[in-house]
Amino acid sequence: MPLTLEGIAKLAGVSRSTVSRVINDHPSVRAEVRGHVQQIIRETNYQPHAAARSLVTHRTHIISVIIPESVTKLFTDPFFPLLLYGITATSNAHHYDLMLSLFNGPGEEGETYRRIIGSGNLDGVIVASAHLTDAVFLRLLQDKIPFVVVGRYPDESVNCVDVDNIGGARMAVEHLIGLGHTRIATLTGPLTMTHGADRLSGYRLAMAAHQLPVTDDLIFHGDYTESSGMTGAKQLLAASPTAIFVASDVMAIGALKTLREAGLRIPQDIALVGFDDVSIAAAVEPALTTVRQPIIRLGATATELLLSLLASRPAAGAAAQRIILPTELVVRQSCGAAGMIPGTSL
Amino acid sequence: MPLTLEGIAKLAGVSRSTVSRVINDHPSVRAEVRGHVQQIIRETNYQPHAAARSLVTHRTHIISVIIPESVTKLFTDPFFPLLLYGITATSNAHHYDLMLSLFNGPGEEGETYRRIIGSGNLDGVIVASAHLTDAVFLRLLQDKIPFVVVGRYPDESVNCVDVDNIGGARMAVEHLIGLGHTRIATLTGPLTMTHGADRLSGYRLAMAAHQLPVTDDLIFHGDYTESSGMTGAKQLLAASPTAIFVASDVMAIGALKTLREAGLRIPQDIALVGFDDVSIAAAVEPALTTVRQPIIRLGATATELLLSLLASRPAAGAAAQRIILPTELVVRQSCGAAGMIPGTSL
């Protein structure tokens, strides 16, 4: 029952080689023969054995997503599911299969890495991580596995795709400045992560561009959690800002609660801008003005970059690509630019 | 540089077969020889070529998760990420690799299915879907691929793992009854999905067990979305219930908003119980009483079941297993049982 190339060849009255040529679209097969073989393949529902094939071609048509992130963060955040969707859809469209590897514990990492990479099962890897310190990068580089990083990575030789965190943050803060704010505070993410650091840079750039002073009391270092948004907002109030740029929506929602409890009206007393545009951002009261990042496109672009790498088999040491996708300011109520009546300026 | 079995054999001064025996833990290798070979393997960082191996063993040590769900639902819902985590962690722990397949469009399904399954790349499959009509089941059955369904599946011959939706719903409703409610309405999920139907069954069982009448105006058929929670609550108010059992937290939050707008206090004027225990459930005001399902364990259990299937290679037609995991009632404020001060009964 397990049909092989040879079997199809016998059925079609040709040789194994000819069937192989048909399957691999080799030009030198007579159209008539090709048609006949294709029909037999269709009728028998034959499909070449992947292992046998990759044993000789050294290609598996499988790529892997490696997520070395700690578990909790991973699954609270709507970021990864969307990224994963972008990646899957794209790899499927290109007839590649997708393997998913989470490195859960630090202990697991070495063993899992070896199993995943060492067995020759993979054509390439997408690394979704913001931690620059992860050992994975070094190992992949050393093992000469083609890979693409989602996020910014400082090493010039690494291919990466990121969203424009700096530009997005800058845009958000300049929007606040445009509304007349001058005392603008910021609630940052962890600066050990590129997006955390970048969003702060964007804030600084915008302030500097308009000669607005940035004092230490205008900056609170959070960690993207709602509770850090709450404590951050409380602390920032001491500097009596008229607006706060918050580096994530989840933190912004924490801030919102605290500010409300303090008796402040948003946006009349204090304006708020978030980052991410998670689904709750539009649902809270008042709806959150925020910076939207194209997460699905991020995954799709990373996948496309990886696949193009695989297709061209570039000489090692070739210039790596880095792609930055634009972010977009979504103006809702919390910044005070739009009116409280959706769709109008009132 | 690509090290092979033969290479290791030469380095160790033994034969290819002996090295193979060491790798596969075959007993008949002298302890001394075994140790020596193992050391060489460690030193050289050798790893057997997966494709070559599976060409002869017909095993790949790869399992796949197939999610035939439509995209939107998939990635709004925190269910899938958690499920995926349970699956990955477990398969990793058992040294299995995980492939992820989303069937996005109906058109894509056939082609993707063929690519995934037909190539012999997979040892087994976990299907995460609640739609009984999906063609995947039939194809998997027909192709004799070992698989496990996450969710209840009526066919006796199918292995499946589910959470106790009926019991959970029943528990929730009985809790409300215990608090003195008699006019209890319900806001259901889509009844084409087993969990939607099961949660309604649980409601009916609880009501019947206490001789409480269930009239049509006490039931609204929603679709798990927040907006259907809003319209559902509005409509159910006509029956003036004193409590509503809502089949999902997201819908419950929609209902919450509508009820508030109608001037009702929760839980004083109307009690509310949700289902799922998503992370926002604890964050809303008042915190939502809800039924928690062990999603990570669900994924882990499904994976373990599949792996045990693979290990035992049961005769086709052997009795399938169905495992039901218990759900748990999480009592918070919205039902009126706990007081408004967390941690106390006031």
Next chain:
DNA sequence: GAAACGCATGGGAGCGCTCCCATGCGTGTT
């Protein structure tokens, strides 16, 4: 002390493919 057995080890075959080279045929060249 010879036959019988057990265990550790080596080498051949073959899994299902792709690739290369050899073959055969039709066409174009001189």
Next chain:
DNA sequence: AACACGCATGGGAGCGCTCCCATGCGTTTC
């Protein structure tokens, strides 16, 4: 008319493993 050449096709080799069988040796048995 003889040759070279191109293209379509067939078959051998081999990818890196596992499995089976053959071999050789030490130990038991009567």
